[in-house]
Amino acid sequence: MTDAKGDATEGSAGPMMAADGTPLKKSLARALRMQKMRALMLIAPLLLFVLVTFIAPIADMLFRSVENDIVSDTMPRTTAVLADWDGQGMPPETAFEAAYFDLYIAAERKLHTRLGTRLNYEQTGASSLFRKSGRGLDDIGEVYQDQFEDLDEGWDEAMPWAELMGDPEWLSEQAAWTKGARQPEFILRDGIADLLPRTAEQYEAFALYLQDEDNKSPLDEEPWSAVHTALYEDLAAGDLSGYSGPRADMLVAADALVDSPDFETVSFARGFEDIDEDWADPEIWRTIKLYSPEMTPGYFLNSVDMQLTPEGVEMRPDNQRIYMLLFKRTIFMSMVITCSCILLAYPVAYILANLPARKANLLMILVLLPFWTSLLVRTSAWKVMLQQQGVINDVLVWLGLVADDSRLAMINNQFGTIVAMTHILLPFMILPMYSVMSTIPHTYVRAAKSLGATDWTTFWRVYFPQSIPGIGAGSILVFILSIGYYITPEIVGGTTGTFISNRIAYHISSSLNWGLAAALGTILLAVVLILYWAYDRIVGIDNVKLG
Amino acid sequence: MPDTGASDAFVAFERVQKSYDGESLVVKDLNLSLPKGEFLTMLGPSGSGKTTCLMMLAGFETATHGEIKLDGVSINNIPPHKRGIGMVFQNYALFPHMTVAENLAFPLEVRKIGKSDREAKVKRALDMVEMGDFGGRRPGQLSGGQQQRIALARALVFEPELVLMDEPLGALDKQLREKMQFEITNLAHSLGITTVYVTHDQTEALTMSDRVAVFNDGRIQQLAPPDELYEAPQNSFVAQFIGENNTLEGTVQQIQGDRCTVQLANGEVIDAKPVNVTQPGERTRVSIRPERVEVNPELGDTAHTLKARVLEFVYMGDIFRTRLEVAGNRDFVIKTRNRADQERLTPGQEVAIGWLPEDCRALDAD
């Protein structure tokens, strides 16, 4: 008789060598690598397809769930100022100033409503606040615009501004520009950024916006009132009397006007408060500060009924909690559905696997029949069956088991969802079970009986353990399918029988809060992966056979 | 040889018939009894009903008619798991999800045998088939021959008095098969168990068995010890099926006691021993074993000889195998031992052949 450990002692003198003298391990690895490369080439097209259509969207979704650059992109100045703010009391005037310029540009670019929508997820009312502010910001600038205009009509014209701010070379190129050609990109005049820093910045933003988005020439359009506001600030801050560049007369006169006591000014804080009282509440500023980083855990916190506050992470108020309930319900109901599928499918698969081929085929067709019917039809059929005036209730009433005025509510609740989904997912349980059971040779059963086992022992000790891979495969399939199921809960779930996926769909298509949808989806994915891992640890994924 | 009287029969088939489809009989009127301790082999071509008989005995098929008795008691209505019959299947049927030791412990567990007792028995059974070190492995990690041993050990571990084996060595290579044949017979005899063994390998049947039942077409054609089967086949099926055999067809000329003469198709006459023929004029097929044919015989005056032409000479080491054309039969084979003085025939050579009349059996014609 051979010794089980006999071969281990043989190679103990040193590493085994292949015929050409290289260590056996190495040449084996080389041979295997060639094989692997060839295999990889064969699956390359599929790999590419999966990468593009499956991995990439998932990666995009994972990214969206934390992405948050809209705040810092739309309000760069404000977020920079607020970074130094401690969040106590009202923010400084500089924050209002920054917000004024940020929002002004955003409003011109029509980005302020998007930002409002984003912040509205975190603080209700933000959306309307931003919409309103986009319209109202002009009021602040017009105070200055009107006064400059009264001083000199030139301040309300395009050319003087362009000559004041623009590089002379650019000016001549821009003058030669005709519609349809590419515009020469706006260049600031040398030294103007030192002289009038805020104005230069604002005018540049204006000019570039005009050129890029409106395709108009800065030589034809008078600037926004924000530019006038910036001009006032620059003039108030510095002394321009020594200036001798283009339009020196206009600028010196304006400087004198600003310095005169009659010049009317408004503080930004007041201006904002005039637009909407909410700006005078530090709450909105805190929210902006909280969501100024480019990545945020906010969506994820939201997904588990928590929120980010200046004081840290905390649970949402009770009446706003919904997602944990939905997650728990989804997992619980998926488990119930999986269990009922196992219970119903096992006998069917057993019969299928042990019936003579001809009868088994007929039964198989019956099992597959649902696949040939539309999912919607099947789900709707359950509606017909289960509703209060439906077939089952009618029969129960007719039999006298249920009073006519207390018909059972079997649809638009959890029960309805479980029944309909068990029915719909049953084939996915039967098929893997069947394919495993049909490979269990009948001789095992006979062997067990010949060894003295009763029918039950034979089943439980010999047949059942060998059918477990089928149960495992079916369970994974059904559970994963049901945890992300959408249509059936949507139709028959009512309010108590809906799944997390229904909520995700709502955020994708109705509320357009894709970040939250992505976070919910990511959590769902993580839950599935964790369960899969746990399953692997407990049952062993090698034990799963689909065929 | 044990006495085979029905009175002390351990296993008995009495007028058993079996039909699967209600149209044709797969087993036709089977009568068979074997005493305790006998090693009986069922031998026959494919589809002759061997497995069916075994399954009826094990209880997995019910006899359509007749009775099967075990130790004098009819077991027709006893379910398989209560029959206490050990069984070895062709594909071993070791439970893949249990280790070897668990496989062996299974029949003991279902018999509610205590743990320590169980372990002792499992160990003894494993040692018996020289697989003591393999208890912790799964069947999938064993070679075919090792699985075979485990299957055997499992069938024996609960000490059944009767063991059934359905082509247990079918999947093994020739050398291993021969080794296992030896081991199985040894075990069966040393443990004193009654064995019913199914095979369609005739060498296996001849070397292992106390008696062989040759099956064909749902009937036992002959039930006899191996030597008798080989040397005294009762009909031409058995003669053909067991060992190499030469046949010549002809008509019985006359019968005198245990001698008869048969006229072949080409008019030549030979001597034979009448077995299945009763009167002159009957068609018959005579059967002669290749090693019983003598070339240029000196058999005395009364004996007939035949003319033969050598077609082929094959040197096989210990024997020479020569193919001849005899009375129109081009497949007439003779075997001669490789002795120093043995003549080696050359193709084309004309010789005379003959045999002792008792070696040539006149059997039925079909």
Ligand SMILES: Nc1ncnc2c1ncn2[C@@H]1O[C@H](COP(=O)(O)OP(=O)(O)OP(=O)(O)O)[C@@H](O)[C@H]1O
């Ligand atoms: N379950 C069954 N249903 C119908 N017919 C069957 C069944 N099992 C066997 N038969 C038929 O009964 C006949 C005898 O089969 P059996 O298996 O007993 O043959 P066997 O002698 O064991 O052959 P082999 O040497 O090939 O194993 C065959 O013709 C077979 O087709």
Ligand SMILES: [Mg+2]
């Ligand atoms: Mg068979």
